[in-house]
Amino acid sequence: MTKRRLFVVDAMALAFRSYHAFQRPLTTSSGLPTQAVYGSLMFLMNLIEKERPDYLVIATDSREKTFRHERFEAYKANRSDMPEDLAIQLPHLFKAFEALGCKLLKEPGLEADDLIGSLVRQVKQDGLESYIVSGDKDFMQLVDDATYLYAPKKGGEFVLYNEAAVIDKYGVRPDQIIDMLALMGDSADNVPGVAGIGEKGAAKLIQKYDSLEGIYENLDDITNKRQKNGLESSRDSAFLSQELVTIKIDAELPYTLDDLCCLPDNALRSDALLELTQELELRTLTKRVQDRREAASSAQEKDLPFVQDQDRDSVDYQLINEPETVQEFLNKLKQQDVFCVDTETTGLDISSDTPIGISISWQAEQAFYIPLNQDQKADLAHLKQELQSVLSNPKVTKVGHNIKFDWQMLHNTGLTLSGPFADTMIASHILHATERSHSLDACCARYLNYKKIPTTDLLGKTGTMVDVPIADLSRYACEDADLCLQLYQHLLPKIKGSSLETIFSDIEMPLIPVIAKMEQAGVYVDRQSLAEQSEELETRSEELKKQIYELAGEEFNIQSPKQLQAILFEKLAIHEELGIKRIKKTKSGYSTDVSVLEKLSAHPLPKALLEFRVVSKLKSTYIDSLPKMISAQSDRLHASFHQTGTATGRLSSSEPNLQNIPIRTPLGRRVREAFRSPEEDWVMVSADYSQIELRVLASLSKDENLKQAFVDDADIHTATAASIFGVDPEDVSHEQRSQAKAINFGIIYGMGPQRLARETGVSTKEAKTFIEKYFARYPHIKGYIDKSISFAKEHEYTETLTGRRRPLPEINSSDRLGLANAQNIAINSPVQGTAADLIKIAMVKIQKKLDDSQLSAKMLMQVHDELVFECPRSELEALQTIIKKSMETAMDIGVPLKVAIGYGTNWLEAH
DNA sequence: AGACATGA
DNA sequence: TCATGTCT
Incomplete structure (x- = not known):
């Protein structure tokens, strides 16, 4: 395959060129000048059609002063301001770039040249060829075996400069261009150069002495008086100019190849482009875009799909x-x-x-x-x-x-x-x-x-x-x-050869057949039981519905948050009646979620709504939909488990999602009870990692206090409570334990004091002191959190114990919410991801032992820290041994791993 | 924090 | 697409 090609265009150069190329002014009927937009668009559309770039971007200067201004105050000092009727077009020009699907690149402290220089060097690493679209000969210094200067000529033609063409033009190599420019100077940018030396002279001198340094070493050789005098008196100026004309090639740029992508076929017929050309009354271009669109739709009618034809x-x-x-x-x-x-x-x-x-x-x-x-x-x-x-x-x-x-x-x-x-x-x-x-x-x-x-x-x-x-x-x-x-x-x-190799070759690849078998095994659900539950809930649902309509004084769609909002907060104004001031809001008004309904539950309507919600959720999501997914072939439920579904490395499940089958409430629990073995002497077996995420946290943070609690096999929430409240474990109250539990979870999820306060029912202030106490007792955890955040900031990804990475979302430092979210990710992802890796390793180990020992026990599902099996009673003991051993020795994380197993009618009791 | 499903 | 709710 030929190399993929990146075209980089200098935005301002293009704008100026297009602006000046027009003799007569071009304006819309309302008087907005449009020459620059027209000329630039015409230029880019021609480029796209002619070259069909794989990647196309526009670069522009940042507003700030750059290192060149610091180095030389007068740099670009004689630039005159941009003409008003060009400046006014710039926003439209940027919109035009966007309409073409071209990203406009701009980096603080970088001129377009430096951005372009660094970009072409960066993508060279990715194996791309770069074409710098510019008439500026300065860019010749960047030309190499993968970088070309694509210089527009008059009449829509271009000259392509490769290394040979540069030598042909000036007699110097691309790497000598900098020194040549240093001698010549540049009046447009106010680069001084050497007095008395122009293009011809500079080229000749560089040819002869190879470099600026070479010339000064051989100053005595130079016969031309004028040149010699100039060189002698402008020595400092020459070397300053050398610095000024050197294009930066090592700036770190935050772009991935995906950002630079160009889809030539789409670019020229996009809705956005058509809209823009119409708005600016650019009739020729509008016609051109419409032509492309018609061609595309007739091609589609003829069933000719758009395929990027690459040979x-x-x-x-x-x-x-x-x-x-x-x-x-x-x-x-x-x-x-x-x-x-x-x-x-x-x-x-x-x-x-x-x-x-x-x-x-x-x-x-x-x-x-x-x-x-x-x-x-x-x-x-x-x-x-x-x-x-x-x-x-x-x-x-x-x-x-x-x-x-x-x-x-x-x-x-x-x-x-x-x-x-x-x-x-x-x-x-x-x-x-x-x-x-x-x-x-x-x-x-x-x-x-x-x-x-x-x-x-x-x-x-x-x-x-x-x-x-x-x-x-x-x-x-x-x-x-x-x-x-x-x-x-x-x-x-x-x-290969990177830190990702372990996770790929030793964890994910061996897991493939394990999941393949698990999916094919499927899980049996008792249709009969679900049907009974469905009937019961149907009755209850109808009762509640009636009750709700009565309380509301009218019939409405209870499942519509919008209609419910109107009843609750407008018609009945329950929040006012109960004197509750703050009600949680969503984008579209007051929220009606559980937390809100609970606040209002002194009133009978929200109370009924809460139960109705529980019942209808259970019925529609599980009880009525699970039977529809049972395979006629096997009479079992074959969910899918995905290895590529989550950012953290967990598995995900769908059709149905077996990872959110109810368990907490008695009513929900009945759904899970319908999952059973259809065979006479077979039983369900469930194996749970106990507190896996907190154990991982103990390992990652190396907090001795927390580690010791696990070594002692203590009740972790009680131990935490004892620790932060300064009492003996025996004296920890229910209240204290549940608050400690909330903090433990809060830490894992990186939640702030506000969320914690809501979770525990204490004030934000109290929540704050809890957290402070917690950190005082577990100083290494505070350290771990800080370390995770700074690691994530520095690398822009998080990493698990096994080397699995998760890129962070782009953080805009002004976006408080985004920043907080990124911090939570920095804390949570390594913990969640490491736990996910542990259970994946265990799954592979267990399946291998099952295969080797020829047991007929089957792995049926994974629920993040839990594995569910089905096996003949006779294999129970063997299976339990295998599970326990495999899970507890999945990986040595420096903290003991513990597994709880439940089976038979008690298979849910492991929880 | 991370998922997926449902109904409007 | 959003709001909601289920699980870990």
């Missing part, structure tokens, strides 16, 4: 479905030690769907599609057997994007896929934990700047993969495998 004709995709080609393919496959697999399947159901074909790639832009259905003309049984030996070869790395899915599909057709794995979806998540999507489409766009054909184009509206013509399917499947392999080549080097 896609050069790809080598082969359909392998003849006996001879199959054998030839298998022989080549067996020689690979890394390859990418992707399956095309009859559907997405993990308990019933199967592969119809498999695509494989081991080299970028080359891939093979091997049908595993009737499209395959070779001996299928033999083919599968051969594939099996490769798919389970422990010496071969199998690359995939969400390879858990392929594992499951292959499993459904009797094929075993085994490690080592390299999952590019998880690799993406490890490298960018705060990105929302890690789908193949998103990753290709993000890392390869390649827009895939949407799957829906292939499938049509209702069809399945099975109905797709083999040629199309083959091409699509090959593209997926090829791109996945390219992602592997792009992402894995960033992980």
Whole structure:
């Protein structure tokens, strides 16, 4: 693939150039001048269409003075002010950049030149080529094997300067340009240079003596009197000029490649651009944008999707479905030690769907599609057997994007896929934990700047993969495998050898088959029990509804916060009636959440509402929806667990979310009680890490006091209470314990005194003193918190014990809320993430022991610090031993880990 | 603090 | 999309 290209434009240079290029003024009907906007837009649109950049950004000066002004007071002193009718256009110009999808880069204390210089050097590290779009010869100093000067000529033409072209023009190398400019000076920027030396003279001298230093070392050689005199008298000025003309290349810039991305096809037909050209009455440009939009929509009608074509004709995709080609393919496959697999399947159901074909790639832009259905003309049984030996070869790395899915599909057709794995979806998540999507489409766009054909184009509206013509399917499947392999080549080097390698190779990759099995096992729920509960709650719900309507004096939609607001705070004004002043607010008025309703619960209406809320939540979210998700195939619930769903490294669960099944209240608990084993002599087993996050906190902070409490196996909240209230553990009251518990949680979540006060029901002031006392008793925890925050500030990410990272959100130091949030993240993420890593390690250990010992016990679900299993009574003891051992020795964190196990009818009692 | 689901 | 509520 050719290198991806970044184009950088100097905003002010472009604006001035466009402004002066116009002889006649151009204005809107209301008199707003628009020459600069028109000229700049025209220029950029031409550039985008002609060059189709992968990345395009505009750089501009910051307002502040720079190091050059400090060094030389008169720097740029003779610049005249910007003409008023250009200045007035600037806001529109910036809007125009935005409409084109170009980021406007600006950094405090940097001139555009320095920003550009540092940017091109930075992206060179990422393997990009840079094109500096400017007529300013100063930029020639930056030209190298990956950096070009793209200088506009008259009439829309450009000259491209590479190293050779620079030498051709001045006879000096790019790295000598600085010294040449130092001799010449620059009247526009008030750079003094050396009197009596111009462009020609400067070039000649540098050619002869190599550098400014070289010239002064050989001053006696110089025959030209005028030059010699000038050089002698302007020595200081020459070296000052050298400093002034040197473009900074090492400024740290906060941009990622994603910030610089350009989508040429979208840029020229965006809604924003059309709106802007219309608003500014730029008719020629409006017409041009409309043309692009029409072309795009007619292309879509013809079913021609917009794909960023990157030499896609050069790809080598082969359909392998003849006996001879199959054998030839298998022989080549067996020689690979890394390859990418992707399956095309009859559907997405993990308990019933199967592969119809498999695509494989081991080299970028080359891939093979091997049908595993009737499209395959070779001996299928033999083919599968051969594939099996490769798919389970422990010496071969199998690359995939969400390879858990392929594992499951292959499993459904009797094929075993085994490690080592390299999952590019998880690799993406490890490298960018705060990105929302890690789908193949998103990753290709993000890392390869390649827009895939949407799957829906292939499938049509209702069809399945099975109905797709083999040629199309083959091409699509090959593209997926090829791109996945390219992602592997792009992402894995960033992980290998870095501190992320452990988390990727030793934790996440081995976890894949564990989760794959867990999902396929599913969990049984008692439909009957849920149906009974549903009826009971239906009755209660109706009663409450009636009661609520009566109290309100009218019928309304109780589930609409807006309507409820009107009843509570306007019609009945309950808060006034009860004399309650402050009511929590949301963006759209008074809140009606639990905390508010509880405040008002002296009145019967809010009281009824509270119960109604509980009942309807339970009924709609769990009792009525769980049965709908039970697989007809297995009669069980097969939720998904995602390794890429959270910023901290926890797993997440969906369809249904098994991680928020009720447990706290008796009514909710009945829902979880419906989860049971369908087999006669089998039991549910639940294993809970006790206080895992506080143990992790003790470990991370190395607080002896807290560590000792765990070594002593004390009740941690009681111990904390004893410690901060200065009493013996036996004398701790209920009240004191629950306040200590709130503080312990508060610390883990990084919550402030206000939240703590709300949580414990004490005043903010009292909460403050609690926290102070806490820190006095656990001084290392205060230290840990400070350390976490400063680490996060410095690195802009947080890190767990195992090296997992989470980038911090961009912090705007004026944004108080954002800052507080970032601090909470700095404290919470390492704790939550380390706990998540511990249980992941335990899961892998447990599954391995289950496999090795050939027990039939099954892991069914994970709820952050809890694992749920199902096993025959006869295996109970063996299973408990395995669980306990694995969880308690998951990793040595310098604090003992404790596990509580509950089973059978008591499986919920571990809590 | 971190998730996901529901209903409007 | 927001407000709400469930879990850890």
